[in-house]
Amino acid sequence: MSDTIGKVTQQCKIAAGLFWADYAALGAQIKDLEDAGVDWLHIEVRDGKYMDFGMPRGGFDIIEATRASTSLEVEAQLQMYRPNFDTFDQLKALGVSLISLPIETTGEMIFQQITYIKEKLELKVGVWAWQGVPTTAFEQFIHPYVDIIEYESRAPFWVKPKPGQSPHTMGPNHGHDHSQTA
Numbered sequence: 001m002s003d004t005i006g007k008v009t010q011q012c013k014i015a016a017g018l019f020w021a022d023y024a025a026l027g028a029q030i031k032d033l034e035d036a037g038v039d040w041l042h043i044e045v046r047d048g049k050y051m052d053f054g055m056p057r058g059g060f061d062i063i064e065a066t067r068a069s070t071s072l073e074v075e076a077q078l079q080m081y082r083p084n085f086d087t088f089d090q091l092k093a094l095g096v097s098l099i100s101l102p103i104e105t106t107g108e109m110i111f112q113q114i115t116y117i118k119e120k121l122e123l124k125v126g127v128w129a130w131q132g133v134p135t136t137a138f139e140q141f142i143h144p145y146v147d148i149i150e151y152e153s154r155a156p157f158w159v160k161p162k163p164g165q166s167p168h169t170m171g172p173n174h175g176h177d178h179s180q181t182a
Helices: 023-036 060-069 085-094 107-120 135-141
Strands: 015-017 040-046 073-079 098-102 124-130 148-152
Touching (some): 023 060, 040 060, 085 107, 098 107, 098 148, 135 148
Parallel strands (some): 015 040, 040 073, 073 098, 098 124, 124 148
């Protein structure tokens, strides 16, 4: 298995998100991503409570199929309200390399969870938040146990993506229109 998450280099690292993957052709799409040189695979895992819309994307079955199709590291970005230790144990059993916790909803247990994931499960751990959360919210997580900090750009999930166009868009206050960037 590759070991790139959390390794500081002079090169940009790319984690390919599988949110918009065609799950009927998942193995072939993962092969295409490997051939393109991605560093690891990013899967959003939802509990149905964190985000108030019922888009059934990601999940344990997708992690299992992904793990069987690649030697790349696999990240489970938890989009959950107060994820628990049983979830972390299940993710380890499925073969994830990194568990990313949502700082907005994990609550007072976040440092215990970071320690559990790192020491007990011997996995990499990250924290993440949506665009709009002040970047100062991440300062407390800059310590040796956190391998990665993710700051998610907004995406209009309610809009069907156009072929060849990224669903992630930048608003006019960001200076450039990146809506054509994949």
